[in-house]
Every structure is written in structure tokens, then in C-alpha cells.
Amino acid sequence: MAYDIGEALNIADLRNAARKALPKGLFEFVLRGTEDEIALRRNRARFDAISMRPRVLVDVSERSQAHAFFGKPSTMPIAIAPTGAAGLLWFDGEIAVARAAASAGIPFTLSTASIVSMERVAEEAGGCLWFQLYMLPERRMSHQLVERARAAGYEGLVVTVDTAATPNREYNRRNGFSLPMRLTRRNVWDVARHPGWFFKVFLRYLLRSGIPMLENYPDELRLKLTEKTDGRRGLPKSDSLDWNDLRELRKMWKGPLMVKGILNPEDAALAADCGAEAVIVSNHGGRNLDCSMAPIEALPAVVDRVGKRVDVMVDSGFERGGDVVKALALGAKGVFVGRAPLWGVSVAGEAGAGRAIAILHEEIDRVLAFAGCPAIDALDRSILQLTPGFGGWTPAAEAPPVSSVPLVA
Numbered sequence: 001m002a003y004d005i006g007e008a009l010n011i012a013d014l015r016n017a018a019r020k021a022l023p024k025g026l027f028e029f030v031l032r033g034t035e036d037e038i039a040l041r042r043n044r045a046r047f048d049a050i051s052m053r054p055r056v057l058v059d060v061s062e063r064s065q066a067h068a069f070f071g072k073p074s075t076m077p078i079a080i081a082p083t084g085a086a087g088l089l090w091f092d093g094e095i096a097v098a099r100a101a102a103s104a105g106i107p108f109t110l111s112t113a114s115i116v117s118m119e120r121v122a123e124e125a126g127g128c129l130w131f132q133l134y135m136l137p138e139r140r141m142s143h144q145l146v147e148r149a150r151a152a153g154y155e156g157l158v159v160t161v162d163t164a165a166t167p168n169r170e171y172n173r174r175n176g177f178s179l180p181m182r183l184t185r186r187n188v189w190d191v192a193r194h195p196g197w198f199f200k201v202f203l204r205y206l207l208r209s210g211i212p213m214l215e216n217y218p219d220e221l222r223l224k225l226t227e228k229t230d231g232r233r234g235l236p237k238s239d240s241l242d243w244n245d246l247r248e249l250r251k252m253w254k255g256p257l258m259v260k261g262i263l264n265p266e267d268a269a270l271a272a273d274c275g276a277e278a279v280i281v282s283n284h285g286g287r288n289l290d291c292s293m294a295p296i297e298a299l300p301a302v303v304d305r306v307g308k309r310v311d312v313m314v315d316s317g318f319e320r321g322g323d324v325v326k327a328l329a330l331g332a333k334g335v336f337v338g339r340a341p342l343w344g345v346s347v348a349g350e351a352g353a354g355r356a357i358a359i360l361h362e363e364i365d366r367v368l369a370f371a372g373c374p375a376i377d378a379l380d381r382s383i384l385q386l387t388p389g390f391g392g393w394t395p396a397a398e399a400p401p402v403s404s405v406p407l408v409a
């Protein structure tokens with residue numbers, strides 16, 4: 001029976017419905033973190049370490065979340081984060097999420113590692129589209145991806161820089177969910193217990209074009225998800241990426257350039273030196289380095305260091321409107337959400353992803369009223385109460401000077 005999205009009162013409800021709809025291996029691939037999942041838990045805990053000291057008797061009868069990303073209006077200060085393999089959760093899932101974002105009037109970021117090609121998403125979804133780049137083993141191939149994104153009409157380029165190694169997600173290996181995907185007794189049983197997903201998603205791919213592939217990859221790298229990689233093919237490898245690569249990309253890409261996966265203010269300054277318009281403070285949703293600090297905690301120091309030069313955005317663990325309001329009050333110019341729309345799309349496609357966005361909109365609206373701040377872009381740190389030493393943050397005037405790291409020519 002189809003899931004009634006009206007039943008979802010919050011993102012956790014959508015997640016619980018997705019837990020039932022998806023094979024466990026797939027659900028855990030989206031849900032979980034890495035290694036001992038300390039970063040994942042810390043991301044949540046550090047939101048909870050911030051409380052609010054709201055203002056009252058402010059006329060908040062006209063509340064607005066109207067925002068602009070790089071001068072282009074957005075209905076909310078939220079963008080959809082790139083999440084590879086969203087197309088495994090729902091048939092052509094990337095198109096479904098992108099359409100939901102377009103209807104809601106917010107930007108959608110397509111991952112390099114998507115199941116649906118960037119050209120099809122652009123043709124069939126519309127709206128404000130950004131493309132996320134993972135550097136491929138050969139620079140030339142990455143540059144071709146950038147060129148394709150430009151030709152397909154993507155307006156922004158998000159370069160992910162926090163994945164220098166393959167993350168150690170042990171649960172994926174146990175679930176047989178690594179690349180190449182293996183058929184094991186365990187995952188065959190898992191799929192057999194979720195016939196809805198098999199018939200509505202996987203079988204439709206099989207009937208249309210066979211086992212799904214990462215469609216953006218160039219021909220020489222593109223593999224079926226079950227095919228063995230020869231080391232050169234398969235997942236991106238970016239351990240030789242450096243600031244020169246970013247400068248190269250800056251020369252190629254005329255639109256907004258966002259650098260995703262920054263936690264250190266020093267790196268944020270280097271990204272600004274390279275000509276990026278934005279940095280995204282992120283620990284990949286707690287999926288890569290398990291001992292990384294929480295982005296919400298890294299945010300204030302990054303804002304203080306580069307907030308006047310570039311837009312500082314943030315992601316990782318945003319699940320409630322209050323989380324978003326806290327980040328904006330700390331100085332973020334936008335918040336990316338990854339898992340929230342994925343839970344929605346898993347249970348009801350475009351409508352489900354739209355429901356996730358609508359839930360966040362409703363929650364932000366309520367928090368703005370309670371906080372006594374009718375206009376979202378007018379939020380500032382005065383409404384926040386941070387636990388002492390939060391993020392090691394000191395006001396800009398007292399911050400010690402940070403030496404600049406020379407760029408290699």
C-alpha cells in the first residue's frame with residue numbers, strides 16, 4: 001500500500017517509513033556513519049549544545065524565509081545536498097528529488113555518483129541545479145564532467161574535498177553493499193523481504209536498461225554496480241587532489257564555485273584565495289572521518305575567518321527547523337540537507353521529497369516566530385546560548401591571526 005505522506009509529522013517519521021520500505025543494506029547505506037559512528041552522534045549532540053534566548057513582543061505576523069543563493073532568489077535558505085545513489089531508493093530518484101526541489105523553489109545538487117545522468121536530470125527536472133564534482137582518477141575526465149555540467153545548464157559547481165580515502169563503512173561490507181555489489185544469502189534474503197522495493201525500483205531498472213550504473217561516469221569508467229572494478233574504474237579517487245586542482249577548476253567554471261567538506265578556517269581562507277564563492281562546512285554527514293568535529297561547531301570560526309569574503313554554508317545532521325535557524329544565527333548563508341529528502345523520496349518519490357522540504361519549512365517558520373525574528377536573513381548570534389568553549393570560538397576581534405599557507409604554483 002502506498003505510504004500516506006500526510007502521516008509524516010517530522011523527518012524521523014519519514015525515516016521510520018523508509019526503514020520499512022527499503023532493504024536493510026540500502027537503508028543502512030543512507031542512515032549510518034562510519035566506523036564507530038562517533039561523528040554521526042556528535043553532529044546531533046552539538047546541535048543540542050546550542051540553546052536559544054528568544055526575543056518576545058516582536059511583531060512576527062509576517063514571517064519570511066525568502067533568501068538568495070548567489071543573487072538568485074530561493075524560497076528558503078536550504079539546498080539539497082549531493083547524495084550518490086539516490087536513484088537506488090526510488091526509480092529515477094534523482095529526478096524525483098530534483099523536481100521536488102524545483103517545485104519548492106530551492107536548489108538541487110546532483111552527485112557525480114548519481115544513477116541518473118546529469119543531462120537527464122537537467123532535461124526532466126528543471127529548477128536551479130548545481131553539480132557536485134568528485135575528482136576522477138584522471139583530471140581530464142573530471143574536466144570533461146565539468147564541461148558536460150556547463151553544457152547541460154548547471155548553474156553552480158560543488159567540489160567535494162573531504163574524501164581523500166575510501167571511507168571505512170564496515171556495515172556496508174557486512175551487508176554486501178560495497179562496490180561491486182555482491183549477491184550473498186544475506187542480501188538476497190533482505191531484498192526478498194522488501195518486494196515493494198524490488199518491483200517498483202530494481203526490476204524497473206532491469207527491464208529498462210539492466211543493472212544500474214553510475215551514469216555520469218565516462219564510458220571507460222562506467223560500470224554496472226555489480227561489476228568488478230579493475231582499480232582504475234569504480235569509485236572516485238581523490239588522494240592527489242590539491243589546491244592547484246581547485247584553481248584549475250576555477251579557471252574552467254564561470255558560475256558559482258562551492259568547496260564542500262571544509263572544517264578548518266585556514267582551508268576556508270585558501271578556498272577563498274582560489275576564487276571560490278562559497279565554502280560548505282561539512283563532515284559528509286558523519287560518513288567519512290569518524291573523529292571529525294561537528295560542522296555546526298566548526299561553523300563560527302569559519303564564518304569569522306572568511307564570512308566577509310565568501311558565503312559560508314553548512315551541512316551534516318540537519319533534521320529540524322531549529323537546527324537550520326541555529327546555523328543561520330551562527331552566520332551560515334545556507335544549509336544543505338542530504339538524508340532528509342532521501343527518506344522522503346524512498347517512501348513516496350517526488351511527493352515524499354517535497355514533504356521533507358515542507359516539514360523543514362513549517363518547522364523553521366515556527367522557530368522564527370518563537371525566536372522573535374520574522375526575517376530569516378536577520379538572524380544573528382544574539383539569540384543563541386552556546387555552551388562554554390563551543391567550537392573553540394572566540395569573537396573575531398580576539399581571534400589570533402592565522403598564518404596563510406602558500407599556494408604551490
Ligand SMILES: Cc1cc2nc3c(=O)[nH]c(=O)nc-3n(C[C@H](O)[C@H](O)[C@H](O)COP(=O)(O)O)c2cc1C
Binds near residue numbers: 286
Ligand atoms: C547516501 C548518501 C550519499 C552521499 N553521496 C555524496 C556524494 O556523492 N557526494 C558528496 O559530496 N556528498 C555525498 N554525501 C554527503 C552529503 O552531500 C551531505 O554532506 C550529508 O548527507 C549531509 O548530512 P545529512 O545527511 O545529515 O543532511 C552523501 C550522503 C549520503 C547520506
